[in-house]
Amino acid sequence: MQDHARTGRIIRYVDPVEGFRGFLAISGGDHRLAAGGCRVVPGLNEGTIVALAEAMALKQRLLGLAVDGAKAGIDYDPHAPGKREALRRFLRFLRPHLLERYSAGPDRGTTWEELEALAREEGMVSVKGAVARAQELDEHEFRRRLAVLDVDADGLTVGQRRAGHALAHAAIAACRQQSANRPLVAAIQGFGNLGRGAALALAEAGVTIAAVSDEHASVTSDDGIDVRA
The missing domain is CATH 3.40.50.10860 (Leucine Dehydrogenase, chain A, domain 1)
Structure with missing residues (x-):
């Protein structure tokens, strides 16, 4: 019941x-x-x-x-x-x-x-x-x-991108507050509703994505991962 x-x-x-x-x-x-x-x-x-x-x-x-x-x-x-x-x-x-x-x-x-x-x-x-x-x-x-x-927004819909986009730019702002103009490198844990949108927004902002993981596997690259692929 x-x-x-x-x-x-x-x-x-x-x-x-x-x-x-x-x-x-x-x-x-x-x-x-x-x-x-x-x-x-x-x-x-x-x-x-x-x-x-x-x-x-x-x-x-x-x-x-x-x-x-x-x-x-x-x-x-x-x-x-x-x-x-x-x-x-x-x-x-x-x-x-x-x-x-x-x-x-x-x-x-x-x-x-x-x-x-x-x-x-x-x-x-x-x-x-x-x-x-x-x-x-x-x-x-x-x-x-x-x-x-x-509506399509460069490969994902607005609905798929919006939360991750906000998360990414909040993280960038926090990092800039602490470390001025140093190059930013990120690792993404989870590549679903939030992670995919965040990864795309970070990459578009020039952040190097060095690692991505989900429940199935993880991928790393010192040169950065093309999360748009």
Whole structure:
């Protein structure tokens, strides 16, 4: 059965088919919108989701946005054959929150494309539908803005690049603050939703990418890796 019990801003889920657990945490004030990724990770627990939501809230405050932090996810193997249906059931459970306040996005073990496809199967325009409600957008205007995320941006879409691009330039700014004009060299751990966009933005800014790793392998080169290849 589904467990709808709440502790503060924690919404808990128990899958009615396989029994795994899921969570949605919202951190911050009482803004109309809360944003953060939705992940599928084995061993995921409530404490991790809460900490990640708090980190998202901090990011929103640093950016000066009137948006609370959020994070959602299920304790599930993303490589398991039942992953798609498991994630679909979780999104079905989250549907009221996705329509009213929670703007979701890809995270570990999920992609933008699959989240959007599953949302549509559950009768939602998008996993970011709460944005329309918070900003009082009609469906036409919301769809127009949503389409921007699919625009090509030098090999990746805007949606695939935006978070990594911001991360890359935040890292560059921090390094420049500490080491003036020294050449920058970076190593990228993870080459998924965040890592690919960050790697491209770093390379475009002239940073040498000396190493890239993910769950499958790692690649290193003193001369730099062509992450565009």
